[in-house]
Amino acid sequence: MAASKQGPGTARGAIRTQIDENLKRVYQEVLTEEVPDRFKDLLDQLKARESGDAKEGGQ
Template sequence: MYADVVDSNPKNRMRLQIDENLKRIYGETLSEPVPDRLMALLDELRKKAAATDAVDPSDLP
């Protein structure tokens, strides 16, 4: 029954097609690997955070 309602209204068909295309593109994007440059930046941030965590607060002025 739902398919009949969608098929009878051009706006509903258009919305359904847009929804399907967005889901497809989003799904493809999720399966893409993270770029090397971004991974390098994340690694730098992790190292800086680890170095900051390693500082003993009693050593600070």
């Protein structure tokens, strides 16, 4: 009876390991991608707006 319990449990463990490895691989690929220029432009606009708001609030 114990041997039959190990079969499915071992299969689940192997599946989880494979899923973990695939997720790590995909996540690592995303980390190495460049940020799109449009997104960089939007971030620059946000920073400029925030610094403008900070200057106005301090006066």
